[in-house]
Amino acid sequence: MSRRIVIVGGGVIGSSIAYHLRRRDPTLDVVVIERDPTYARASSRLAMGGIRQQFSSRPNIELAQYGVKFYRRFDTAFGHLDAGRANFRQRGYLFLVDAANVDRFELRVERQRELGAYVARLEVDQIRRLVPDVVLDDIRFGVFGPQDGYANPRAILAALQRAAAEAGAHYVADAVKSIDRSAGHVRSVGLASGGEITIETIVIATGAFSAAMGEMVGIEIPVSPVRQQLFRCVLPHRWPYRFPVVVDPTGVHWRHEDPDGPDDSDRLIVACTKSDESSGENFLCDMSRWEPDFRGPMVTRVPPLEDVRLLEGWAGLYEMTADHNPLIGEHPDLPGFYLATGFSGHGLMMAPGVGYTVSQLILTGQSSIDISPFEVTRFTRGELFWDDATI
Numbered sequence: 001m002s003r004r005i006v007i008v009g010g011g012v013i014g015s016s017i018a019y020h021l022r023r024r025d026p027t028l029d030v031v032v033i034e035r036d037p038t039y040a041r042a043s044s045r046l047a048m049g050g051i052r053q054q055f056s057s058r059p060n061i062e063l064a065q066y067g068v069k070f071y072r073r074f075d076t077a078f079g080h081l082d083a084g085r086a087n088f089r090q091r092g093y094l095f096l097v098d099a100a101n102v103d104r105f106e107l108r109v110e111r112q113r114e115l116g117a118y119v120a121r122l123e124v125d126q127i128r129r130l131v132p133d134v135v136l137d138d139i140r141f142g143v144f145g146p147q148d149g150y151a152n153p154r155a156i157l158a159a160l161q162r163a164a165a166e167a168g169a170h171y172v173a174d175a176v177k178s179i180d181r182s183a184g185h186v187r188s189v190g191l192a193s194g195g196e197i198t199i200e201t202i203v204i205a206t207g208a209f210s211a212a213m214g215e216m217v218g219i220e221i222p223v224s225p226v227r228q229q230l231f232r233c234v235l236p237h238r239w240p241y242r243f244p245v246v247v248d249p250t251g252v253h254w255r256h257e258d259p260d261g262p263d264d265s266d267r268l269i270v271a272c273t274k275s276d277e278s279s280g281e282n283f284l285c286d287m288s289r290w291e292p293d294f295r296g297p298m299v300t301r302v303p304p305l306e307d308v309r310l311l312e313g314w315a316g317l318y319e320m321t322a323d324h325n326p327l328i329g330e331h332p333d334l335p336g337f338y339l340a341t342g343f344s345g346h347g348l349m350m351a352p353g354v355g356y357t358v359s360q361l362i363l364t365g366q367s368s369i370d371i372s373p374f375e376v377t378r379f380t381r382g383e384l385f386w387d388d389a390t391i
């Protein structure tokens with residue numbers, strides 16, 4: 001009888017794990033349980049789509065670098081699945097550094113280069129050549145990752161699901177109501193439909209909703225849902241160049257969204273994390289924030305964007321941990337109970353590397369990327385893991 005592995009959550013993290021598991025061992029019985037097959041509230045479906053290797057810690061950089069390589073060949077590998085094109089545009093991530101952040105970013109660049117991240121320190125005249133309309137009076141330098149960029153999150157989600165299914169993973173549209181543990185091991189999963197699945201291994205990849213999964217087995221999963229708002233706006237005309245992901249010192253960041261056809265509008269997607277956003281499952285977009293918190297700082301930085309027209313706003317959930325870093329690996333108090341959650345806004349870019357790493361952990365007990373800093377017990381030990389480059 002083949003080994004059965006249940007993955008709870010069919011978003012980009014869960015589907016990537018399922019895909020990598022079946023690619024590594026086609027004899028595995030991989031079951032993905034997803035309560036909402038429309039994925040209407042899936043964090044990855046509602047994401048901005050940024051993909052970058054500009055972190056300040058080895059595990060985050062290595063996970064992200066795997067993702068950059070994976071997404072570079074994504075449409076070639078999965079184009080036959082008719083899930084839409086991911087269109088990974090390697091136009092870079094550009095962090096603008098003002099006087100208040102000079103020391104911090106100087107150290108960040110040095111650290112990133114030591115750890116193998118591909119980044120460049122741009123002088124003001126170099127920034128101006130890259131993004132000619134940006135006001136740089138207060139900017140000392142920029143940090144640019146030319147291999148980074150952005151992609152279509154909905155196409156990535158759909159393609160990873162279809163790729164996992166094509167590889168042999170079985171998707172079940174149901175909700176997990178109970179997880180049975182006995183004799184120190186996970187034994188079965190109870191479904192809302194009344195069914196039960198016997199298991200040897202379970203992976204919790206339910207993102208912002210993960211805490212409830214832990215409660216079923218008496219384990220704390222310290223992940224909270226926090227609203228993140230985004231806006232899509234139309235440019236006043238076809239822009240003469242393409243923006244990278246531009247990260248302003250105010251925290252506002254934006255990226256281009258290319259027209260689908262010759263008659264379609266040229267657009268931007270704009271994001272800004274609210275540092276004091278309260279936790280909770282809030283999907284209501286506060287449209288009143290567009291002008292003061294999003295458009296205002298962006299237009300101050302790029303005055304020719306004055307005439308952008310708001311098209312829509314939406315909200316998704318970040319799956320936040322106290323140190324803004326994920327929980328990855330087998331829980332030390334419950335063999336067979338694995339976590340892949342808490343990505344705090346970085347799930348889409350980390351999904352390929354996490355699928356690769358978790359599949360290794362489950363099948364061999366080891367991984368080529370050292371994810372030990374992401375153990376869940378770091379919180380109870382008071383040893384939080386910080387990365388200066390989380391946004």
